[in-house]
Amino acid sequence: MGKQIAMNVSVYYSANSRRIHLLFGDFRDTVSNEPGRVNYHPQLFRKLAAKLKAEGKPAPDIEDQEANRM
Secondary structure (H helix, E strand, O other), X not given: OOOOOOOOOEEEEEOOOOEEEEXXXXXXXXXXXXXXXXXXXXXXXXXXXXXXXHOOOOOOOHHHHHHHHO
16 A cells, blocks of 8 residues: 555647646646746656657647747
8 A cells, every 4th residue: 555546647738728738537737838837847748748749649849849938
């Protein structure tokens, strides 16, 4: 009996909001790559984007987003 639990998680990218959405049953959260946003987490955003891309799902172009920020 460890401290962790197992959960099914659905992940998708929304081009409209430019956020990655995480769905855990009734719970929903988002991850952003935009500084200043409450849900800004660049490392998690890059990892999730890479996984979405590797699975052939719609994913953000990280290089374009980071270039536009500068």
